[in-house]
Amino acid sequence: MKSAVIVFPGSNCDRDLAVAIESVTGTAPAMIWHRDAELPEGLDLIALPGGFSYGDYLRSGAMSARSPVMQAVIRAAGEGRAVLGVCNGFQVLTEAGLLPGALMRNAGLNFVCRDVSLRVENAQTMFTAHYDAGATIRIPVAHHDGNYVADAETLDRLEGEGRVVFRYAEPVNGSARDIAGIVNTAGNVLGLMPHPERLIEDAQGGSDGRAMFEALYAALG
Amino acid sequence: MKARVTITLKPGDLDPQGRAIQSALGGLGFAGVEAVRQGKVIELDLADGTPEADIDAMCRKLLANTVIENYRIEIA
Numbered sequence: 001m002k003s004a005v006i007v008f009p010g011s012n013c014d015r016d017l018a019v020a021i022e023s024v025t026g027t028a029p030a031m032i033w034h035r036d037a038e039l040p041e042g043l044d045l046i047a048l049p050g051g052f053s054y055g056d057y058l059r060s061g062a063m064s065a066r067s068p069v070m071q072a073v074i075r076a077a078g079e080g081r082a083v084l085g086v087c088n089g090f091q092v093l094t095e096a097g098l099l100p101g102a103l104m105r106n107a108g109l110n111f112v113c114r115d116v117s118l119r120v121e122n123a124q125t126m127f128t129a130h131y132d133a134g135a136t137i138r139i140p141v142a143h144h145d146g147n148y149v150a151d152a153e154t155l156d157r158l159e160g161e162g163r164v165v166f167r168y169a170e171p172v173n174g175s176a177r178d179i180a181g182i183v184n185t186a187g188n189v190l191g192l193m194p195h196p197e198r199l200i201e202d203a204q205g206g207s208d209g210r211a212m213f214e215a216l217y218a219a220l221g
Numbered sequence: 222m223k224a225r226v227t228i229t230l231k232p233g234d235l236d237p238q239g240r241a242i243q244s245a246l247g248g249l250g251f252a253g254v255e256a257v258r259q260g261k262v263i264e265l266d267l268a269d270g271t272p273e274a275d276i277d278a279m280c281r282k283l284l285a286n287t288v289i290e291n292y293r294i295e296i297a
Binding site: 058059062066094095100101102104105106107108109147149150151 | 238
């Protein structure tokens with residue numbers, strides 16, 4: 001599997017994501033600086049990491065979404081390549097228009113940094129095929145702006161099309177309908193606030209995140 | 222020329238920061254603060270003759286997220 005991790009100024013989970021991908025697939029991803037306007041040929045997976053790109057200036061993810069590399073990411077997503085956005089990566093995907101809605105300040109105003117229970121709502125995506133549908137997993141969150149909002153029509157469409165992939169099973173940040181992660185219409189772009197890359201082996205206190213990378217590896221080779 | 226862009230959350234959006242400010246004002250003894258909405262103001266110094274359509278495009282492409290925000294342009 002050929003993969004890349006995009007590095008923005010202020011990304012801080014890029015190496016964690018690279019370690020998780022390499023640990024599961026045996027191949028290190030290319031680390032791509034956000035100023036690069038072209039991506040390597042033949043990528044199967046493009047991952048956008050967590051962090052505080054551009055210091056969250058203007059809005060979380062707003063500046064990064066306009067980085068030169070994002071035009072290439074948008075083209076790759078249109079070609080059906082897998083795109084995974086974690087935390088700040090999810091914010092970048094919404095700001096870039098690859099996923100609907102927006103991520104606003106947590107309803108409780110606090111930065112939330114702890115393991116949370118998530119329900120796997122759709123286990124038929126390339127990202128979640130190694131989870132059981134309806135399973136509850138524990139994955140850490142670490143964010144200030146994770147409060148998912150979209151208009152009622154968009155929320156209904158996401159629900160109706162099975163595009164709500166992960167839902168919080170406990171109060172976390174005030175997200176509409178407890179949404180923690182969604183996919184695009186084609187199912188090849190996933191954004192989620194929790195950090196699966198932080199729990200990939202028992203030494204980290206759990207390994208519930210590993211199945212996502214295993215599913216991608218199985219789907220993409 | 223100068224332009225001032227005022228960005229506000231759309232009316233339906235919950236504004237947790239506005240709520241916190243409201244609560245803090247109440248804590249300072251200001252009674253009757255019924256709602257607070259927080260927005261932002263962006264001041265632009267522009268070349269003379271910059272078309273308003275360009276400023277509008279700046280708002281739509283970067284300055285505001287029109288999923289959650291409204292914007293207003295004032296040209297001075």
